[in-house]
Amino acid sequence: MSEALRVAVVGAGPAGIYAADILTTRDPDASVDIFDRLPTPYGLIRYGVAPDHPRIKQIIVALHRVMENPRIRFVGNTHVGVDIKVDELREFYDAVVFATGAERDRSMGIPGEEADRSYGAADFVAFYDSHPDRELHWDLTGAKHVAVIGVGNVALDVARVLAKSADEMLVTDIPAHVHAVLADSAVTDVHMFARRGPAQAKFTPVELRELDHSPNVQVIVAPEGMEFDDESESALARSKSLRMVVDVLSEWAMRDPKPGPHRRIHIHFLENPVEIVTDADGGVAGLRTERQELRGDGTVGGTGLFTDWDVQAVYRAVGYRSEAIEDLPFDHAKLVLPNAGGRVLNLDGAPLPGVYATGWVKRGPVGLIGHTKSDAAETITNLLEDAPELSRATQRTAADVDALLAAKGLPVTDFAGWDRLDAHELAAGEPHGRGRVKVVDRAEMSRIAARQA
Ligand SMILES: Cc1cc2nc3c(=O)[nH]c(=O)nc-3n(C[C@H](O)[C@H](O)[C@H](O)COP(=O)(O)OP(=O)(O)OC[C@H]3O[C@@H](n4cnc5c(N)ncnc54)[C@H](O)[C@@H]3O)c2cc1C
Ligand SMILES: NC(=O)c1ccc[n+]([C@@H]2O[C@H](COP(=O)([O-])OP(=O)(O)OC[C@H]3O[C@@H](n4cnc5c(N)ncnc54)[C@H](OP(=O)(O)O)[C@@H]3O)[C@@H](O)[C@H]2O)c1
Structure with missing residues (x-):
């Protein structure tokens, strides 16, 4: 029997978290590390949904439950393509799913x-x-x-x-x-x-x-x-x-x-x-x-x-609009990762083995949070179909990944760290009768997450 599947998801917005959830549900042996360049998870739910829409942000409760799965880890403060190259990532994971969303404005010309x-x-x-x-x-x-x-x-x-x-x-x-x-x-x-x-x-x-x-x-x-x-x-x-x-x-x-x-x-x-x-x-x-x-x-x-x-x-x-990721093909007309059903395609139209896309970077910047779930289902279905043919990573443990990140000196945050920051923000709101007050400074967020504040 082959070794349990190890997958990296890049982007801890709803698309990435749903992809991790569906993968670990359908394959009970698979494990997933979700990378985000921010110290925090939840993507545009935290940094897009309007502050006066607290009810929509409640979807975070369900996503939090997903992140508590011991086979899913959060690796924050890690910018893929910058802090860690895509090829480097491939040494540690059998497949990589890009869920990097869309953060910038489309130009009008x-x-x-x-x-x-x-x-x-x-x-x-x-x-x-x-x-x-x-x-x-x-x-x-x-x-x-x-x-x-x-x-x-x-x-x-x-x-x-x-x-x-x-x-x-x-x-x-x-x-x-x-x-x-x-x-x-x-x-x-x-x-x-x-x-x-x-x-x-x-x-x-x-x-x-x-x-x-x-x-x-x-x-x-x-x-x-x-x-x-x-x-x-x-x-x-x-x-x-x-x-x-x-x-x-x-x-x-x-x-x-x-x-x-x-x-x-x-x-x-x-x-x-x-x-x-x-x-x-x-x-x-x-x-x-x-x-x-x-x-x-x-x-x-x-x-x-x-x-x-x-x-x-x-x-x-x-x-x-989405942005290109270093070392990956990019469709500059549609402003997405070129893909067929979430399988990322090379410039010649052939699938790039082991590389997938989901969410807004897969289909463009339209649709609600819930729509990223069906996106993820399609991408993960295709990934699991390809899995037997994927070339396997050479370094296969969480400790291998952690050693690489430590060697790079990245101030990585984990999910327990998010819980600490979350508790800090909720406590900051309480005396003023507010649900939460956000911490803004990245270094301060990382310190609170690491309990060094
Ligand atoms: C202003 C605004 C308000 C919205 N309000 C609502 C709403 O009220 N209700 C609703 O249902 N939908 C709303 N939406 C839509 C919803 O936000 C999207 O459907 C959803 O967030 C898309 O999910 P995603 O995971 O693809 O992308 P995102 O949520 O953008 O997540 C992408 C994640 O990838 C990370 N990332 C990007 N590049 C890298 C990299 N190279 N390395 C590591 N990490 C990376 C980002 O930091 C981010 O955390 C809103 C959208 C916008 C723009
Ligand atoms: N509360 C919520 O539920 C919530 C909040 C925010 C966002 N979202 C979701 O997030 C997604 C993205 O929302 P969005 O508002 O960015 O995109 P959108 O729904 O696609 O709307 C973009 C708007 O810009 C117009 N437009 C585009 N190019 C233009 C140009 N050159 N000149 C003039 N007008 C132009 C479009 O008009 P045309 O139709 O003529 O192209 C359209 O009216 C949507 O699915 C949205 O529902 C949800």
Whole structure:
């Protein structure tokens, strides 16, 4: 009988954790080490999901149970491709599953995109979610009117965080420096722009409705963009969820303004952003859009009617993208690891033996946390089918891996360390009646995880 399968999963987001769970369930002898370049597990659940969505973050309870499996280890603070090369990893594992997600902003390719105060949503999200490697500072004092480009759920998160009051956000896990930035905000009006119509919006109903929940925020839908073509009508007939989204938008387009709110969110459909207008200092001075018309099949065409919107900052929420991993092929058009059913493919289209992908790096940056489970199931099915033919690692024990990491001098964190950091953050929230306050500094996180604080 061959030796028990040893697999490395790279990325401790939901896709990686589900892959480890499915593998160890289907193969009762297999063991998995899950590497992450962060000291913490859970990927975008910790550093993407909005702070005012604590219920969604509860999925961590189920993922924690998976991580308690003694055949699954967490190896944090280990950047694969940088701290440890892919080939090096292959000496220790029979297969490697990449679940590295998508963390950066997709580019729009319009003039002015690089202007000061033209921000990628992924950068703003990483700021307010306190990602240890990203911006610690953000300036919300210089813009009263801001644009958010895109009508997906990330655009909703960004618009909501910009519009809610700092004190409404204080019940969440945001650290003091994020609260201070939000408290200093000059924003009064957030303008969201969709290049297509309401029936092409990517919102989900619950998340859309939530935009209107704050007593401090007024949502206004510009009625002139509420247009539908034949394809819109059939899309609405096909999808109950889309129908709910459009019903909410239609209601908002018709209602009278509510009295009092301090901030407004305006949603404009059929306005395609074509240029971020800049001032002499290279800062955002406006957004130019071209009015679109629906062509009947859900696509749009320009009308030649342009509008300049008086905004002083632009947030581009047009989708995330994955990054290439050193020594692995990368599909630069689709911005994913090239793969067939999770089997990573060489540039010639042949499978790269023993290398797999799952989650957003496998299929692109769309879908909810739950969808990464079915992704993982497909990838692991294929891995197990290939397993008898995989060439076996030469160094096969956890001690072998630990010796390599120690020789490299990496400040590796383990799952017990995460539990210590978790307990520390929960305790920091308690005196203030908050569920948690996040630790931001990477070195401090690692110290707390290692009990050296
Ligand atoms: C702003 C935002 C909000 C969202 N909110 C929700 C929500 O409310 N509800 C919902 O269901 N879905 C939400 N989603 C979608 C959800 O986050 C994704 O479906 C899911 O996180 C994708 O999982 P993943 O494991 O593929 O990637 P990720 O969650 O991104 O995990 C990837 C992990 O890989 C690690 N990594 C990357 N490169 C390396 C490397 N080279 N070496 C080692 N480790 C590496 C990263 O540090 C990260 O921990 C949101 C997405 C975004 C962008
Ligand atoms: N609370 C939650 O459940 C939650 C929160 C956040 C994210 N998520 C999930 O995470 C995934 C990613 O969300 P996302 O919002 O990043 O992506 P998304 O749902 O794909 O939305 C992207 C938006 O950007 C627009 N866009 C793309 N390129 C554009 C361009 N060049 N000009 C103008 N607009 C452009 C798209 O319009 P077109 O359709 O016209 O291309 C679309 O409206 C989604 O599955 C989402 O549901 C869930």
